[in-house]
Amino acid sequence: MSALPLHSLSAATTAAAVEPDFGPKIGQALLSRNENPYGPAPSALRAISETAKMGCYYNDRGHAKLTAMIAERNGVTPAQVVIGEGSTEVLCAAALAWGRKGSILAPALFWDTTVQYAERQGIKAVRVPLMDDMSVNLPGMAAALDDSVAMVHICNPNNPTGMLIPPAELKAFIAQVSPKATVLVDEAYNELTDRPDDNSTIDLVKAGADVIVCRTFSKIYGMAGLRVGYAIASEENAGKIRSHQMSFGGNLGGLAAAIASYNDTPFLDQSRAAVLEAREMITGAVAKAGLTALPSQTNFVFVKVPDANALRDAMAASGISIRGAYGSLNGFSRVSTGKMEDVARYAAALPELSAKLWG
Template identity: 75%
Template structure:
């Protein structure tokens, strides 16, 4: 491992340390809970369940947070404007075509409300549907389409369901939790077919982790004037999940419509400072991506050694085919390793995220043993 890589992996963990609180006078149960850190993994836990990147935030982001913390008494709208301009310049769009929010979650929830009041949201059966479900709880109608036989998004079946009653078609690419990428040419053909009727929303949270990020993105369709919304986040490759910064790129009209349904304004000062400082931090991004890909390769190798198979992943997680996801989750938990259980009826797939390489090593060592114990 190159020296700069070792330094990166070692140094990145320093930000996670938290000072213990005084425990005098607390009950045993309360003292035990207080001894655990308020953020991040529990003591001794390998946290591989939440698609986080523990090698962020970048050192440049941490310096920016420290330097600007004293300005936390002020609203952060000028910082939000600066980040908006940076995003617009990189992607060749006008600042008015960019929406920055408290994570892409806020933006996706706003889209669900804004478009859901005009018609239904058409989506795959299995995808990161938290924000669509938020809309459904507010009365939005969701139309779900089963995945294809190979577990990828079935574009042909979705296209067949697009009618005048559909206002939005929502896709996560690469998909979560499957990790699979829709071929960009197929998605562009799909966009051309559906956008005369409905807006296409593509959640590209994991785009920077794919083999060819620029080729796999649909931002070029926005530049060409198509009715497309692309959402991105600083939560994944930038390692800023807890700092809550995300953005959308779309037409000016769509951007105004999204903003009219957002709940916050001005932005989170610490998150914005970190995002501005690390947006163009290429050395960190390269090292961050390398750590994710190394962890992913370790998982894939462990899956093979366990006699199991997994779907092809272009993300920082792997969807492993198993006899029972919940039993594996519980057995891993006994070893202090947190992974996901079953996604509804998809009990035959287990999602495991990349994390610190030492934690991925624990999963990789445990998986063959547990597969033998549980299912041999």
């Protein structure tokens, strides 16, 4: 078991007399939402507590400070950094800004909530089916690129598959398509990959390529509910994103937590170790159940099953929450890492339920 202290568990989640308003329900193993229950970091929690009394003020200086910190770490100017209410806001803003100029080209299966948002505003999206092995079809996307496309949108590692596009392949693809369309790369899970720096495309932004990279504090930092994310882009592209943002200034608690924990290396190391340990526990259970899973570089695993919805319902009956089918794709079940004791419940239940459901 991990030596990671469960510092972030509140009284509401450890011994609640009534159903909590946030987080898992009483007795529920919440493994369906790609959350990291080991955050926020102790440094972030202290910062939230210390700054809560300042919640009557707008957050210009805190916003500027976090912007400068992100810019310094990544070797860009503050004008190249856009902070949003989670990476969702900057992704949606980019989809709107570029979608008004042309269509958005994307894989058929990825975290497309932001593209769906753009579609509801009348913007067209073109989706390219994945390869047979469930990897992103880069050649197919390059072939689908024409003058009507304004933006190419990729999530790497991909969600829900968890698969990483090898950096050399992705960078070759970007070199091919970025002269014709802006490439938006959602790197929400980058810090959980084997080689985060090598797997990132921020170096292409710095080299002048027409690329936008989005990151979030929701995953490795364990701050999903505090809503802080950001984009790194050219100054011109950053300006376009800002022009389509719906909020300004940021959430005081989220900004304070992000500033305090952005460089909190001990917490980040512990957080990553806990995620990897839980992921290994899941893959071990998958093998024990006689199932297979796609290779994951994230805090979730995409397990191949005969019926994802049937497994979801059977797990739910035992108080374990996992994802069901993605649209018509009922042959894969996504399970997220979570508290060790909750992952252990899933690991114990999977072989038993698999045998019961499918023999």
